[in-house]
Amino acid sequence: MGKTLEVGGRRPIILHIASEYTDQRRKTTLAVNHLVGGAGEFDHVVFSLSRTSFPFQMYLEDLGHPERQNVRVFAFRHFGLKLGVGLFHSFWLVARKVRRVLQEQGLRADAVHAHRLTFDGIAGWLLARSLNVPLFISIRGEVERKIFTYKPTYRPLMAPIVDRASAIFYVSAWYAPALERYIPASTSRARGCCRTSSMKRPRRANRAAHRRLF
Numbered sequence: 001m002g003k004t005l006e007v008g009g010r011r012p013i014i015l016h017i018a019s020e021y022t023d024q025r026r027k028t029t030l031a032v033n034h035l036v037g038g039a040g041e042f043d044h045v046v047f048s049l050s051r052t053s054f055p056f057q058m059y060l061e062d063l064g065h066p067e068r069q070n071v072r073v074f075a076f077r078h079f080g081l082k083l084g085v086g087l088f089h090s091f092w093l094v095a096r097k098v099r100r101v102l103q104e105q106g107l108r109a110d111a112v113h114a115h116r117l118t119f120d121g122i123a124g125w126l127l128a129r130s131l132n133v134p135l136f137i138s139i140r141g142e143v144e145r146k147i148f149t150y151k152p153t154y155r156p157l158m159a160p161i162v163d164r165a166s167a168i169f170y171v172s173a174w175y176a177p178a179l180e181r182y183i184p185a186s187t188s189r190a191r192g193c194c195r196t197s198s199m200k201r202p203r204r205a206n207r208a209a210h211r212r213l214f
Helices: 031-037 087-105 120-131 142-150 152-164 173-182 207-211
Strands: 013-018 043-052 059-064 071-079 111-114 135-139 165-170
Touching: 013 031, 013 087, 013 120, 031 043, 043 087, 071 087, 087 120, 087 152, 111 120, 120 135, 120 152, 135 152, 135 173, 142 152, 142 173, 152 165, 152 173, 165 173
Parallel strands: 013 043, 013 111, 043 071, 111 135, 135 165
Antiparallel strands: 059 071
């Protein structure tokens, strides 16, 4: 375990918005689980997302700390239409619900990590702006390719999300040149194997404006 860090006398909390996280309700890839588990110097709050187009199949369950004491997991099956219809609105609702849960549980996130740009990134961007904390984004590649190719109306939305990011992690480095074509200078925010940029604090903004996001 790494060196213990503190923010205001407590361990910093990273909020993860992840559509590919294996939990007690759903099995998927373990890549995000391993990433979260490897950062032992932080506390983590994971919202493990899955989508359903049937409202009666929605759920939000606090799974507690199923694997590690520093990782708290919420399984969240949210409503969303197929083929990306109403994509922004569905993740706006996700962000609003996540923020409400954080407030109810007394959890104060110090950073947000959205594990996919074009889905989780929407909710992560809204939350980072609302909470006024740094945003980190993972680029999966295949998911981003589909949205940029088949949902061109969403391309303008992705630019401010990337611009807000303190760092970009290219899980799939092959997609970096393609993203650069859509969002110039996006790769300048990244370097090295995972292509991480230097930590930068978010721009200060009116807190009343943050509240109006939801």
